[in-house]
Amino acid sequence: MGFFTDSGSSKHSEISSRSSSPSNDNSNLENRNIMYMLKNCLILSKDGNKKSICDEGVKFNGLENNLNNCYSNVVIQSLYSYHEFRNRMIKMKKSGGSISSELAKLYSKCVSQSDIQSTKGFLKKVCSTKDDFILGDQQDAHEFLTYILNAMIDEIRNIEDEYVKPKTFMSSKSGGKRKLEKRTWLNELVEGCVKSETRCHECDSVTGMTEPFITLSLNIFDNCDINLCLQRYCDDELLSGKNQFFCEKCDKYCDASKRIVFDLMPPLLILHLKRFKYTTKPGSSLCSVYERLPYSVVCSNVIQVNCKRHPCPIVYELFSIISHIGTSPDYGHYINISELGGSWFRCDDASILKLDDYHSEIGDETTSGNDASYILFYRIKE
Template identity: 30%
Template sequence: MYGHLGRIGSQALYFCVPFREQLLEYYSSHKIGADAEDNLLTCLADLFTQINSQKKKTGVIAPKRFVQRLKKQNELFRSYMHQDAHEFLNFLLNELVDILEKEDQAAKKEGETLSPSEKTVNGPKNPQANGVQKEPLVTWVHKNFQGILTNETRCLRCETVTARDEAFFDLSLDIEQNSSITSCLKIFSSTETLNAEDKFFCDKCCSLQEAQKRMKIKKPPHILVIHLKRFKYIEQLGRYKKLSYRVVFPLELKLSNTVEDADSEYSLFAVVVHVGSGPNHGHYVSLVKSHNHWLFFDDENVEMIDESAVQTFFGSAQEYSSNTDHGYILFYESLGANKS
């Protein structure tokens, strides 16, 4: 199962061009060889370099070294049970960050002077990151995927607004039947009233008060990863159920719920699709855009598809449908990043 998930995750990330270029640059600057000490970063860099340096126009590369390291690193990935692509992506990105930070700290201790391409860059300290991102280092993983959310709470008695920032690598969105990414993002940023048992402790009033709370995107990321929450725990059933809801994800997305209220424009370049009727079994496939063409990846099988075929993975308009292929993780690249 994890050889499969490793392929799907690698495919989506490989076609994330700025991430791929920086990973290939990391590989060449660190001169990683077959005898290098394995970690997830060196294994992924080696895999990307193998793909990038292939002279054949067609063929298959099995991510054996990467998958072996993944299983060694995390016991969740050692079984053949169906695992979650979103958990895999989160684990991988956070692990890459940890490795880069440890390398940076080790280099500083040894007094090494690294080239700009090898350095992680100092970024602003964020003491309000709520444990998500305490360190002042900003790696190239952060530069690609990290955005900042701000959680604003306004006391309805004294009108004082309390803001708390937190970093994110992806946005997990609740979904509704026959909706769209835009409407899901509006719900994500909608105002919620805190009252009764959920009152907010206002520091200015020094007491519990009714308040209004909302989440806004303070800093949009270069690569916006959106995770659709298709697996929901149903208390009556006592288990998780897959929501096959139809959720339209556009090829071009305007992110309008930002702090500056300025639209950020994004272009879709990859979709991880969950195939199957339930959360405990199924299969992952991916759609990626390369050189203005859409490709469909199903393990070692690759075919070119028409752009209009992307909409067949929006989901099912009816609760009971034979269609079980649903978009699960979406990758958007900022058009502003391309222009700059």
């Protein structure tokens, strides 16, 4: 059983974003998004114009956006607001020219300086390692997030002298075991494992495959919330008709049931909301966007969890939100709302605004979160 709460309170989407101007057809929704941003700016602290904001010894720095890089700024700020990740990165070596060393240098500057920081060195390194990322083009924040986390895991694995003991998981169709690669401290923070179990309806045999995940990409349905999205992610799936399961024991295709069990839950749980819906119907837009996905401040959800690994209920709290303002993945703007040092802040590139009333951004006991939530960051509640 897992519980998700708000402190103030594998299925990846292939979406790539490029810079362009909104079309007139989307002007009404775009105007509503702009009014949403302006409305919430009216209740922010007057301290919001500072280059950096300190709170209980920790501070946010503004980040330059002169390369259409709001997509990377929000990822940098969200990860920075997770104290364990920030502290481990700062302790890393600042030399070597890797993605992780460039981020370590950037975080060290954010801690020691109060100026608006440039992320150009970090972005240049990322773009030099992935052809799809072009300096100056806007990208999808989720794709960027998953790429840099995976890249840094590989880098850290190569330079660490000591590793966490490798773990063994059921991973083959026959239920056999294999050892995962050496797990670094970053694996331990962000990587969980999900087990897919398939039960044949004829012989009742069960086969399983376990795969690691860094983010959970959740399908969105009309009139749903985060709880329902998580429940449907774990719901039993009937495999029948053209989707029958080939049972090795029966040596034929059979009806079967498939379910998801969380074998290992990470300290940092990242939920990616698949807000963009594509259609091929004549006369309709190729892409539509869900305007709102409710997530209440206090919410609980029953999910299938490996009780041997997690004997106690897991309680998560929300601490950061990446929002995408726009009606298409081809354009728009990213902002970040994060908790740091007990206060909530809106991070919009170089502008850092302290929220006097964070409920307007993340909701309260009776209302939902903001309209444009795209990636949610949860940490295990202490």
